Amino acid sequence: DARPRSLPGCHQAGRRLPWPPTSGREVLLKQSPQGSLASATSLGGASRPRRLTGSIPPMLAQSRLPSLLLQLPRLRSVAPGLATMSSATGTLTVQQPLNYRAGARVQPADGGQLEEVFEPATGRVLCKLPCSGEKEVDLAVQSAKAAFKIWSQMSGMERCRVMLEAARIIREQREEIATMETINNGKSIFEARVDIDISWQCLEYYAGLAGSLAGEHIQLPGGSFGYTRREPLGVCVGIGAWNYPFQIACWKSGPALACGNAMVFKPSPFTPISVVRLAEIFTEAGVPKGLFNVVQGGAATGQLLCQHPDVAKISFTGSVPTGMKIMEMAAKGIKPVTLELGGKSPLIIFSDADLENAVKGALMANFLTQGEVCCNGTRVFVERKILDTFTKEVVKRTQKIKIGDPLLEDTRMGALINRPHLNRVQGFIKQAKEQGAEVLCGGDLYVPDDPKLKNGYYMRPCVLGNCKDDMTCVKEEIFGPVMAILPFDTEEEVLERANATKFGLAGGVFTRDIQKAHRVVAALKAGMCFINNYNVSPVELPFGGYKSSGFGRENGRAAIEYYSQLKTVCVEMGDVESVF
Numbered sequence: 001d002a003r004p005r006s007l008p009g010c011h012q013a014g015r016r017l018p019w020p021p022t023s024g025r026e027v028l029l030k031q032s033p034q035g036s037l038a039s040a041t042s043l044g045g046a047s048r049p050r051r052l053t054g055s056i057p058p059m060l061a062q063s064r065l066p067s068l069l070l071q072l073p074r075l076r077s078v079a080p081g082l083a084t085m086s087s088a089t090g091t092l093t094v095q096q097p098l099n100y101r102a103g104a105r106v107q108p109a110d111g112g113q114l115e116e117v118f119e120p121a122t123g124r125v126l127c128k129l130p131c132s133g134e135k136e137v138d139l140a141v142q143s144a145k146a147a148f149k150i151w152s153q154m155s156g157m158e159r160c161r162v163m164l165e166a167a168r169i170i171r172e173q174r175e176e177i178a179t180m181e182t183i184n185n186g187k188s189i190f191e192a193r194v195d196i197d198i199s200w201q202c203l204e205y206y207a208g209l210a211g212s213l214a215g216e217h218i219q220l221p222g223g224s225f226g227y228t229r230r231e232p233l234g235v236c237v238g239i240g241a242w243n244y245p246f247q248i249a250c251w252k253s254g255p256a257l258a259c260g261n262a263m264v265f266k267p268s269p270f271t272p273i274s275v276v277r278l279a280e281i282f283t284e285a286g287v288p289k290g291l292f293n294v295v296q297g298g299a300a301t302g303q304l305l306c307q308h309p310d311v312a313k314i315s316f317t318g319s320v321p322t323g324m325k326i327m328e329m330a331a332k333g334i335k336p337v338t339l340e341l342g343g344k345s346p347l348i349i350f351s352d353a354d355l356e357n358a359v360k361g362a363l364m365a366n367f368l369t370q371g372e373v374c375c376n377g378t379r380v381f382v383e384r385k386i387l388d389t390f391t392k393e394v395v396k397r398t399q400k401i402k403i404g405d406p407l408l409e410d411t412r413m414g415a416l417i418n419r420p421h422l423n424r425v426q427g428f429i430k431q432a433k434e435q436g437a438e439v440l441c442g443g444d445l446y447v448p449d450d451p452k453l454k455n456g457y458y459m460r461p462c463v464l465g466n467c468k469d470d471m472t473c474v475k476e477e478i479f480g481p482v483m484a485i486l487p488f489d490t491e492e493e494v495l496e497r498a499n500a501t502k503f504g505l506a507g508g509v510f511t512r513d514i515q516k517a518h519r520v521v522a523a524l525k526a527g528m529c530f531i532n533n534y535n536v537s538p539v540e541l542p543f544g545g546y547k548s549s550g551f552g553r554e555n556g557r558a559a560i561e562y563y564s565q566l567k568t569v570c571v572e573m574g575d576v577e578s579v580f
C-alpha cells in the first residue's frame with residue numbers, strides 16, 4: 001500500500017484517515033496529455049449533501065458562496081450540480097478584490113501601495129495587491145466589533161453548527177482551495193491537499209469544543225458560592241506567514257471563533273489569495289457578517305492592526321525578529337499575544353532505530369513545502385555507528401525527489417516562495433561550503449524543461465555533510481530544503497548539542513528503545529516533540545514553541561486558553577459582615 005499514511009493530516013481523532021480523505025463529493029484529478037494541466041471534475045453544487053443535524057440557525061439560510069475568487073480558466077457549468085473546473089500552472093488571473101469586510105470582498109478604503117504577488121512556479125505576477133491603510137484597518141476592526149456582539153451571545157452549540165458547516169464546505173471545495181494554495185505558494189498540489197484537510201479538521205475539532213466550553217462552580221461557606229465564566233476576548237488579530245496560508249488562518253480562526261471572538265486576519269502579502277476564500281466560506285456557513293475579515297498588506301498594515309485600540313489580542317505566526325516587534329506593540333496596549341515563530345530543530349537518530357523509518361522521518365522533517373516549515377528538524381544528529389549507512393540512504397532518496405510543476409500529481413517538491421528567498425537559501429549553502437560543510441547532494445538551482453516554468457524559483461533539495469555545530473547553516477533558520485547531518489557518540493552529548501540553540505520549536509528522536517525515547521524527549525527544550533516520526537500534525541495536539549520560538553499554543557484544547565478569559569463571580573447568600 002503506497003498511501004502516504006505518515007503525512008500530516010492522516011490522523012483524525014485517534015484513528016488514521018483513509019488516503020486521500022474522501023469528501024462530500026468525489027474529486028478526480030487528472031493529468032492532461034500536455035502534462036501540465038490539472039483538471040478537477042466535481043460532483044456537488046446545489047445538490048450537495050447537508051450533514052447538519054438539529055435546528056439550523058437562521059443565519060445558515062444566508063446566500064450561497066459569492067462568485068469565485070479567482071477566474072480559473074475554463075470554468076464552466078455543464079449540468080445542474082456538475083461543474084468542471086480546470087486550471088494549469090501559468091494561467092491564473094486574480095481579478096476580484098482581496099480584502100474582505102462585513103461579509104463581502106471590498107477594495108481597501110485607503111492605503112494604495114501596491115505589492116506584486118507572484119506565482120512561484122512560473123515567476124508570473126498574479127496580481128498587484130493594494131496594501132490597506134489606517135482607514136481600512138479601522139473599518140475592518142469596527143466590522144468585527146459589530147459581529148462580535150452577535151456571535152459572542154450565541155451558545156456554544158450554535159457556534160458549533162456554523163463551524164461544522166464551514167468545515168464541510170472546505171472539505172467540499174478541497175480541490176479548488178488546494179489549487180489556489182499551490183499556485184500562490186508553490187508547494188505541490190499533493191501537499192496542499194493535506195494542508196486543506198488539516199484546515200477543515202481544525203475547524204471540526206474546535207466546533208466540537210465550542211459546545212463544551214464552560215466555567216466552574218465553587219462552593220463557599222454558608223451556602224455562598226462562586227462560579228467562573230469562560231468569556232471571549234473580543235476582536236482578535238491574526239497575522240500569518242506565507243508557508244501555510246490557509247492552514248494558519250484556520251489554526252487561528254478555529255479556536256478564536258469557537259470561544260466567541262471575532263477576527264481580523266492579515267495574511268502575508270506573498271500569499272494573499274486563499275484566506276479570502278476562507279472568509280467567504282465562513283459567511284456562507286452562517287457567521288454574522290464581519291465576524292472574519294481580511295485586510296491585506298505588509299509590515300505597515302500589520303502594525304496598524306497591532307496598535308488598534310479596539311483589538312483585544314494578537315496571534316502572530318512568522319519570524320523571530322517580527323515577533324519581537326509584535327510583542328513590543330502588544331505590551332504597549334497590554335494585549336495578550338501568541339507568538340508562533342521560527343526554529344532550528346534537532347532530529348536525533350540512534351543506531352538502534354528502524355533505519356527505513358529514520359530515513360523517511362528525516363526527509364519528512366526537512367523537505368515538506370520546499371523546506372519552508374517552521375518546525376523542520378534541520379539539524380539531523382546521527383549516531384556515528386550508522387552515520388555512513390544513514391547518510392548514503394538519505395542522499396539516495398533526496399536525489400529521487402521529483403521537483404517541478406507543483407500542479408502535477410507526481411511532483412513532490414515545487415518552487416520556493418520568491419526569488420529573494422531562493423537567493424537567500426542559496427547564500428546559506430554557499431556560506432556552508434565556505435565554512436567547510438560538504439554538499440552531499442543538491443543545493444543548486446533546478447531549471448525545469450517546461451518553458452513556462454523557466455522563471456520559477458526551483459532548487460534541488462540539499463544534504464550537507466561534514467557539518468559542525470558552530471557553522472551558520474547549523475545555527476540559523478534557513479527555511480529552505482537544506483538538511484545538515486551531524487554525527488554524535490553519546491546520549492548526553494547529543495542532548496547538550498541539540499539544546500544549544502536560541503530556538504525551541506520542535507525536536508524528534510528515532511530509536512527502538514522506549515525508555516531512551518521518552519528520556520530524550522523529556523530532556524529536549526522544545527514545545528513539539530516527535531518519537532519515531534516527524535511533522536505529523538493531528539489538530540488535537542497543542543503546537544508551539546519554547547525559548548525564542550515563541551509562546552502560546554495553537555491546536556488542541558490548550559489553544560482555548562489563549563482565546564478566552566475567565567471571569568469569576570462571587571455570590572453571597574447571607575448578610576454582609578462589614579469590618580467597619
Ligand SMILES: NC(=O)c1ccc[n+]([C@@H]2O[C@H](COP(=O)([O-])OP(=O)(O)OC[C@H]3O[C@@H](n4cnc5c(N)ncnc54)[C@H](O)[C@@H]3O)[C@@H](O)[C@H]2O)c1
Binds near residue numbers: 243301317322
Ligand atoms: N511557529 C509556527 O507555527 C510558524 C509557522 C509558520 C512560519 N513560521 C515562521 O515564519 C517565518 C517565515 O514567515 P515570514 O517570512 O512571513 O515571516 P515575517 O515575520 O517576515 O512575516 C510574518 C507576517 O508578519 C507581517 N509583518 C512583518 N512585519 C510586521 C510588523 N512590523 N508588524 C506587524 N506585522 C508584520 C508580515 O506581513 C507577515 O504577514 C519563519 O521564521 C518561520 O519559521 C512559524
Ligand SMILES: C[N+](C)(C)CCCC=O
Binds near residue numbers: 368372375535
Ligand atoms: C503542518 N506542519 C508540517 C506541522 C507545519 C506547521 C506550520 C509550520 O510552519
